[in-house]
Amino acid sequence: MRTDVAVIGGGIVGLATARALVEAGGAPSVLVLEKEPALALHQSTHNSGVLHAGLQYHPGSEKARLAREGIRAMTAYCREHGIAHEICGKLVLASTDAELPRLDAMLERGRANGLSGLRRLGPEEAREIEPHVRCAAALHVPEEGIADYGGVCRSLAREIRAHGAEVRLRAEARRLIRERGGWRIVTSAGDFEARLLVNCAGLHTDRVARLAGERTSSRIVPFRGEYARLRPERRHLVRHLIYPLPEPGFPFLGVHFTRRVDGEIDAGPNAVLAFAREGYELHTVSPADLIEALAFPGLWRFVARHRHMVARELAQSFDRRRFVAALRRLVPEIRDDDLVPGGSGVRAQGMLASGQLVEDFEWIERPGAVHVISAPSPAATASLVIGEEVARKVRTALGAASSRRP
Numbered sequence: 316m317r318t319d320v321a322v323i324g325g326g327i328v329g330l331a332t333a334r335a336l337v338e339a340g341g342a343p344s345v346l347v348l349e350k351e352p353a354l355a356l357h358q359s360t361h362n363s364g365v366l367h368a369g370l371q372y373h374p375g376s377e378k379a380r381l382a383r384e385g386i387r388a389m390t391a392y393c394r395e396h397g398i399a400h401e402i403c404g405k406l407v408l409a410s411t412d413a414e415l416p417r418l419d420a421m422l423e424r425g426r427a428n429g430l431s432g433l434r435r436l437g438p439e440e441a442r443e444i445e446p447h448v449r450c451a452a453a454l455h456v457p458e459e460g461i462a463d464y465g466g467v468c469r470s471l472a473r474e475i476r477a478h479g480a481e482v483r484l485r486a487e488a489r490r491l492i493r494e495r496g497g498w499r500i501v502t503s504a505g506d507f508e509a510r511l512l513v514n515c516a517g518l519h520t521d522r523v524a525r526l527a528g529e530r531t532s533s534r535i536v537p538f539r540g541e542y543a544r545l546r547p548e549r550r551h552l553v554r555h556l557i558y559p560l561p562e563p564g565f566p567f568l569g570v571h572f573t574r575r576v577d578g579e580i581d582a583g584p585n586a587v588l589a590f591a592r593e594g595y596e597l598h599t600v601s602p603a604d605l606i607e608a609l610a611f612p613g614l615w616r617f618v619a620r621h622r623h624m625v626a627r628e629l630a631q632s633f634d635r636r637r638f639v640a641a642l643r644r645l646v647p648e649i650r651d652d653d654l655v656p657g658g659s660g661v662r663a664q665g666m667l668a669s670g671q672l673v674e675d676f677e678w679i680e681r682p683g684a685v686h687v688i689s690a691p692s693p694a695a696t697a698s699l700v701i702g703e704e705v706a707r708k709v710r711t712a713l714g715a716a717s718s719r720r721p
Contacts, residue, residue, distance in 0.1 A: 316346065316481070316505075316507050316508070317507075317508040317509070318343075318344045318345065318346040318481070318507065318508070318509050318510075319343030319344045319345065319509065319510050319511065319713060320336060320343050320344070320345045320346070320509060320510070320511050320512075320513060320709055320713070321345075321346045321347075321348060321498065321500055321507060321509035321511070321512055321513065322345065322346070322347045322348065322513045322515055323348050323488050323500075323512065323513065323514050323515065323516050323523055324347075324348075324349065324514070324515035324516040324517055324519075324520075324523075325347050325348070325349030325351070325354040325355060325472075325482065325484075326354070326355050326357060326358060326359040326468070326515065326517050327355060327358075327359035327464060327467060327468050327471070327694075327695055327698040328359075328515045328517070328687060328690055328694060328698050328701055328702065328705075329347060329349075329513075329515035329516075330347070330354065330355070330468055330471035330472055330475065330698075330702075331471060331698040331699050331701060331702025331703075332513055332515060332701070332702040332705045332706055332709075333345050333347050333471075333475045333480050333702075334471050334474050334475050334478075334699075334702060335699075335702040335703045335705070335706035336480075336706045336709060336710075337474075337475055337478035337479060337480045338474075338478060339706065339710065342478070342479075343510075343709075343710075343713055344479070344480075344481075345475070345479075345480040345481070346480070346481045346482075346483065346507060346509065347475070347480060347481070347482045347483070348483050348486040348488060348500065348502060348504075348507070349482065349483070349484050349485075349486060350485065350486060350487035350488070350502075350503070351484065351485070352484055352485055353484065354468060354469075354472050354482070354484070355464075355465065355468035355469075355472075357517055357518055357593060357661070358517050358518065358660065358661070358662070358663060358694075358695075359464055359465075359468050359517075359695065360464060360465045360468065361595065361658065361659070361660035361661065362464065362660055362692075362695055363573045363581065363584075363660075364461050364462060364463065364464060364573065364575050364576065365459065365460070365461055365462075365556065365573060365696070366386050366389060366390065366400065366402070366459060366460040366461060366462050366696050367382050367385075367386065367459065367692065367693035367696045368382060368383070368386050368430055368456060368458040368459045369382030369383045369386070369425075369428045369429070369430060369693070370405075370407070370421065370424070370425045370428070370430060370433075370454075370456050370459070371421060371424065371425075371561060372424075372428065373424075373674075374424060374427040374428055376674075376675050377675045377676040378674070378675055378676065378691070378693065379428045381676065381693065381696075381697035381700055381701065382428075382693045382696060382697055383428060383429050383430075384697065384700045385693060385696045385697025385698070385699065385700045385701070386458065386459075386460075386693075386696050386697075388697075388699040388700050389462060389467070389696055389697075389698070389699055390402065390460070390462075392467065392470075392699055393462055393463075393466075393467065396467075396470045398462065398463055398466040398467055398470060399462070399463040399466060399576040399577075400460060400461065400462035400463065400576065401460050401461055401462075401576065402457075402458065402459070402460035403459075403460050403461060403554075403555040403556065403574065404444070404455060404456060404457045404458075404459060404460070404555050404556070405455075405456040405459040405555060405556035405557070405558060406436075406441055406444060406445050406448065406453045406454070406455055406456075406555070406556070406557050406558070407421065407453060407454040407456065407558045407559070407560055408441070408448060408449075408450040408452075408453050408557065408558070408559055408560065408645055409450055409451045409452045409453065409454075409560050410449070410450055410451060410559070410560070410644050410645075411451055412451050414451065414560050415451060415452055417560055417563065418435070418452055418453075418454055418560055419435070421454060421560065421561075422435055422454055425454070425456065430456065430458055431457075431458065432455075432456075432457040432458060433454065433455065433456060433457075434454070434455045434457075435452060435453075435454055435455075436452060436453045436454070436455055437452060438450055438451065438452070438453075440453075441453035441455075444554070444555070445553070445554055445555065445557055445646075446554075447552045447553070447646050447647075447648050448557060448645060448646055449644075449645070449646070449647050450645075459556060461556070461573070461574060461575060461576050462576065462696075463576045464695050467698075483502075483504055483507075484504075485503060485504055486502040486503060486504035486505075486507075487502055487503040487504075488500055488501070488502050488516075488523055488526060489501050489502060489503065489526075490526060491512065491523070491526040491527045491528075493527075493528065493683070494508075496510065497509050497510040497511065497683065498510075498511075498512050498527075498683065498684075500512070510683070510713065511683055511684065511685075511709055511712055511713055512527060512683065512684040512685070513684075513685050513686075513687075513705060513709060514527070514684070514685070514686040514687060514688075515687050515690075515705075517663055517690070518535060518537060518592045518593065518661060518663040519535070519592065520535060520663070520686065520687060520688050520689070520690075521533065521534055521535045521665075521688060522535075523686070524679060524686045524688060527681075527684055527686070529679055529681075529686060531679070531688055532667060532668075533665040533666060533667050533673045533677060533688060533689060534611050534613060534665070534666055534667075534668075535592070535663045535664065535665060535666075535689075536588070536608055536611065536613070536614055536617075536664050536665075536666045537588070537589040537591070537592045537593075537594065537604070537608070537661045537662070537663065537664070538567075538586045538587065538588060538589060538661065538662045538664050539586070539587055539588070539589035539594060539595065539597075539659055539660070539661050539662075540583065540584030540585065540586055540659060540660045540661070540662060541583055541584050541585045541587070541632060541657075541659050542581045542582065542583035542584050542657035542658055542659060542660075543581070543582045543583055543638070543654040543655065543656065543657045544579055544580065544581055544582065544654065544655050544656070544657035544658075545579075545580040545582060545653055545654065545655075546652075546653055546654070546655060549580075549649075549653040550578065550579075550580050552580075552646050552648055552649065552653075553572040553574060553580045553646065554574070555574055556571070556572065556573055556574065557571060557572040557645050557646065558571040558572075559571060559644065559645060562624075567586040567624065567628070569641065570582060570583050570584065570585065570631070570638065570641045570642055570645075571583075571645070572642075572645065572646065581657050581658075582642055582649075582654060582657070583638075583657065584659070584660070585628050585631045585632045585638065586628050586662070587628055587629060587632050588608065588614075589604075589661050590604070590605050591604045591605065592604045592661065592663075593661060594661060595658075595659045595660070595661060596659070611666070611668075612668055612670075613666045613667055613668045613669060613670050613671075614666065614670070615670070616668075616669060616670025617666060617670035617671075617672070618670075619670070620670050635651060636651070639651050639654070662691075662692075663689075663690075663691075664691070665677060665688065665689035665691070673688075673689045673691070674691070675689075675691075676689060676690060676691070676694075676701075677689035678708075680708055680712075682712065683712065685705055685708050685709060685712070687701070687705065
């Protein structure tokens with residue numbers, strides 16, 4: 316089969332990219348290649364379900380811009396297609412007086428990022444919104460919310476098929492061969508030819524990029540996020556979204572509470588090294604993935620730089636009392652028996668050999684290929700906008716290729 320554009324990866328970013336391509340005037344032919352037996356089985360549907368407004372991202376960063384544009388696009392899409400979502404708001408808590416300067420700094424950052432309606436609240440004002448929290452002060456973020464990203468993915472898949480795009484499942488990319496006029500993509504479902512390649516492979520983006528001959532500066536290191544869930548009779552303890560104030564110098568947020576569109580309340584996650592890139596359970600081990608991660612010097616430099624945080628996350632993962640204690644800093648009434656096992660997700664964390672995390676979006680553009688190497692949170696929120704941007708790059712590349720033809 317020959318196509319104009321082959322999108323490798325049928326998650327929310329790949330599907331959004333395909334949608335943006337097929338809905339444009341004079342649309343190219345599009346093929347989506349997904350290695351799993353169904354679409355969007357990994358990060359797209361193993362996340363917190365939060366609509367991020369861009370509060371904590373550095374002003375001027377891609378994250379901040381994409382979050383602001385993305386939340387508007389995603390809420391509009393959910394309204395148009397009848398997908399469950401709610402702009403319920405979020406509280407960010409300063410637990411002690413020592414954290415108040417950082418809360419004020421976050422307020423200013425949010426304003427610099429264009430968020431509206433931000434308010435600094437005292438303890439009593441915070442309890443008017445979330446009656447069971449304890450804090451020295453809080454920041455109310457009214458624009459944040461929740462969405463059914465699984466529903467978004469199903470809707471995107473229907474749209475792209477209706478516009479003539481082809482979707483091939485169980486089609487894992489194994490070789491990418493540059494040929495005159497495009498690519499030959501050797502997959503577990505056969506060979507395909509494409510003029511242009513788009514890499515949206517999520518947990519495997521760096522590997523797909525290397526198959527295409529790229530030498531990426533970063534490596535995907537998988538971190539498993541482990542959630543607990545409140546028992547139904549204790550859901551009243553959390554009304555919306557309750558977050559801690561991010562700790563300076565720590566790359567992960569820490570445990571928090573998230574209400575989902577079905578009314579469930581998630582608590583977590585811890586962040587620990589996954590033993591497989593798709594290792595949602597502790598006992599899921601891929602020797603190849605684990606050896607690759609442990610052989611990467613960046614991981615050990617990261618551990619050395621953040622050893623206290625790494626020790627804390629591991630302790631909370633293996634010691635239930637420590638996990639509950641972290642939750643009780645936000646909602647003191649939480650008890651151990653309030654919690655039942657929840658789901659888990661694996662975060663595709665870009666990391667440099669120096670041990671530095673890739674905090675922002677990372678793209679590689681080449682003649683004939685666009686690689687979305689790192690798409691960290693808020694990638695789900697911003698997926699429609701990311702898809703539009705990738706599609707613009709693709710259309711420009713296709714136009715340039717056409718103009719070079721004799």
